[in-house]
Amino acid sequence: MSVTLPPLREVIARHGLNASKALGQNFLFDAQLLDRIAAIPGDLQGKAVLEIGPGPGGLTRALLKAGARVTAIEMDRRCLPALAELDLAYPGQLRVIEGDAMRIDHDAEMGEPYAVVANLPYNVGTALLVRWLGGATWPPRWTSLTLMFQQEVAQRIVAGPGTGAYGRLAVLAQWRSAARLAMKVHRSAFTPPPKVMSAIVHIEPGTMPDGVAPRTLERVTEAAFGQRRKMLRQSLKGLPGALDALAATGIDSQRRAETLDVADFVAVARALG
Template sequence: MIDNLPPLRDVIRTHDLRAKKSFGQNFLLDLNLTARIARAAGDLSGADVLEVGPGPGGLTRGLLAEGARKVLAIEKDARCLPALAEIAAAYPARLAVIEGDALAVDVLEHLTPPVKIVSNLPYNVGTELLIRWMTPEVWPPFWDSLTLMFQREVAERIVARPGSKAYGRLSLMVQWRANARIVLSLPPEAFTPAPKVASAVVHITRLDAPRFPANAKTLERVIAAGFNQRRKMLRAALKSVHPQIEDLLHASGIAPTARAEEIGLEAWCCLARHLDGEVK
């Protein structure tokens, strides 16, 4: 037991917390596993931690037990608030809970750097939240690292390399500005209720500056065009992006007959710079 609070199964029974599909909930009840996720985020002792979708608080307890300076938990499901209040009472002044939608809450008002984000993300908003955290107006962002649970398929897309079926927009968006690796895999039966798919935890550490220079909006636009028609050769998939796209592909060292999934990050960034006329 990581603290003196009751086992999560008892918490769920006491507060009648059946997981709801509408909230994308699948509860992880093994406190040994939630502690492993908390440890995967690294040293928490000098950091504020943002947790989205804490549910009955298994990971929350792991984060506090691992020494997080403060945990800010955002929970949309009001049924979970009494269980989280019990955790807050056990860890005085170290857990703040906001009832609300993580997509709408301004977390910066409540956090002091350095900030780490650690969450067993609800499946229905996980990818959208990741994209928001990876594409702020100004880089570097407010967070130092992300340690996030996803469906295994999404986790594999985040870390995928060129030439693989999973490689795509998400891989490039994350790897342009961060290092990412899968640190833990979990089978469906680790959760209540068991989802239909396996899950994985990805640890993402931000870079101070993007790996290669490029305008973020141009890079996203050209990558989106390429992968929206990933079976086509790039000269066809990107013809709407620029009238001289074949010349720009050649200038970027990319074969016009290549397909999007064959092109590495550096070449995509080079193409974005050519599109912006930054390369003479």
């Protein structure tokens, strides 16, 4: 369906939508860039998509144009009239929920398998990611996550062992999912330009290892990386049973957390479980 819409800059000016620093907003205007982002998860024709923090609807336009059925959660009510215009342009394709994405049950709202595609507000991006990745039920209801973060955070998600960026977030993102850096986005693409570069991470759920509880793995990585400069025998001693689990897996307690790969952490969590 070909729909002609006014330029996003014009919509923002008409509704007086200056980006809110308090809400971590930075707007994207480049339609070609937004189309490229919407293409990362693959063919979205007729598929359910959850978008968090659509703002004036730049990425929403690209998702709707790609044929997605979009549920957008927005807490800034100033943006609702601009999103309502998109609803009129793409009848039956857009549902807007006014509210805080951190307080909403996404699975219940979607009611079916869904992809998440979002230029996440900087102030809640990591917390939302941890929530999506930490579910006790696996595979999750979401089929993929295509998320924009500050580039530093994106690198922490896809980092490998032995690197400075490797930590809890990498283990959480990789132990039962596949995470890749899909695209870098220059700060100049945004209005207003943020102080840092951005990047888009694409995550797809994989097979969950047997005998490992998500919360146990979280506790192990929390302790291990909480004192990442110390040897494991020091950082894990406060977690009951962790040193015995370490010994059972044959991992040297004099190693540091950043030298263990994801499979090592899974093995320790399984032994502790």
